Amino acid sequence: MSENLSTGKTYGGSSVGGGPTHQETVADVDVVKIAPVPAEQLVEETMPDLSVFDTLTVERAQAIIARYPQSRSALLPMLHLVQSVEGRVSQAGIHFCAAQLDLTPAEVSAVATFYTMYKRKTCGExxxxxxxxxxxxxxxxxxxxxxxxxxxxxxxxxxxxxxxxxxxxxxxxxxxxxxxxxxxxxxxxxxxxxxxxxxxxxxxxxxxxxxxxxxxxxxxxxxxxxxxxxxxxxxxxxxxxxxxxxxxxxxxDGPSAAVETLRGAQLANERGWVAPAMPDTVRLPSEKKPADSTDVAVTKK
Structure with a gap:
């Protein structure tokens, strides 16, 4: 094994890429202690300014929350509310949603960065x-x-x-x-x-x-x-x-259906095409059929 390491040979015997290993060229170093990080280099998280979200925005946020049995379910529409104010979802918007929904900023960020409809840069008109x-x-x-x-x-x-x-x-x-x-x-x-x-x-x-x-x-x-x-x-x-x-x-209000989209349904109506009706009873095979089992019958109610 030591011969293969020194020549750079692979397990299959190839010498492609052969050369000295990291172990052979770099001496081991024992860590005695870790130097402390100077205080001025530490990143101190500060609360962003939420004043852009006025009383009306807070009232709308509470109205969104009232639509759902669990407040965290209001996060998606609330992020749209934030974008209606800022044109994007900023750090302030993330903290605003977190405060309204009793979530952590990390939980809000995970959602805001997952969906492409939530923008991190301010959009144009x-x-x-x-x-x-x-x-x-x-x-x-x-x-x-x-x-x-x-x-x-x-x-x-x-x-x-x-x-x-x-x-x-x-x-x-x-x-x-x-x-x-x-x-x-x-x-x-x-x-x-x-x-x-x-x-x-x-x-x-x-x-x-x-x-x-x-x-x-x-x-x-x-x-x-x-x-x-x-x-x-x-x-x-x-x-x-x-x-x-x-x-x-x-x-x-406005026309939402296109002629192209409805063409198939119109042809079916003109030509009397219909899908076959569901049978009253359908026999479904069991997932793993033992030797002495039979298929299960499902009856439509």
Whole structure:
């Protein structure tokens, strides 16, 4: 064994990579004691300023909590509430949620960093998401994302994933992201703005869309509710809408079904296609059938 170690031979006998081992070149060192770390080098955690979350935000947070039998279940919508205030989930937002829900900041951080809808950088007025999953990508999604990055960039530098053109949060600013799947394969390539759909996009139409957004316009989505800015959309995702019935209806009503999506159901209806009915009794095999066992019969009730 010692011969193999000195020559660098492997267990299989190869001498590739042979040479002196770490044990042969470095002498053992006995640790006598560990020097103390100077106090000025220690990181002292401080409580972030939570003043950005005003009384109304606290009231809304408590209203979210009241929806659930266990307060920690309110964390997801509460993170959207935080984003409606800051345009992102900051350390202050994490501590705010932790305090409201009696959780540790680590527990809140674990959730906030898991889901891509929670942003750690302040978003622009609009979040533009380009689907780059397989079908959208081959239909042009990759080209759209590349072009928008170049078009929104400046001084020869492209805007990348989760980067913002313009000052984040100011009118006309746009945060670009590539999304894995936006659940609209029948309408690809698709783009979302603040989670509203713009279907069947091309490079040219996507460029025209972001130019309109930067100019202060709000082009109507292909389907779904009228377009709102990112922070308003986040407030709605937290569950808060206008109290006025007419204003509420105008903000959420819109065509949500696409012709392409419903085509299969329409063909089935026109041609009388129906799925076979469930039989009254189904025999299910047991997981591990002993030699003297029989199949189990399940009767529909």
């Amino acid at each position: 609009h979040l533009v998401s380009v689907c780059t999953n397989t079908l959208c990508a081959v239909l042009g999604g990759d080209d759209i994302y590349k072009k928008l990055g170049e078009h929104l960039g400046s001084d020869g530098k492209k805007v990348g994933h989760n980067e913002t053109a313009g000052e984040p949060g100011t009118p006309g600013s746009i945060t670009l992201e590539h999304a894995e799947c936006l659940a609209a394969c029948d309408l690809g390539p698709v783009v979302q703005v603040n989670y509203e759909f713009y279907d069947n996009q091309t490079v040219d139409s996507a460029v025209a869309l972001v130019d309109a957004l930067r100019a202060g316009e709000r082009p109507a989505p292909t389907r779904g509710a009228p377009l709102r800015d990112f922070r308003t959309a986040e407030l709605e995702l937290a569950g808060f809408f206008p109290d006025d019935a007419a204003e509420y209806a105008a903000g959420v």
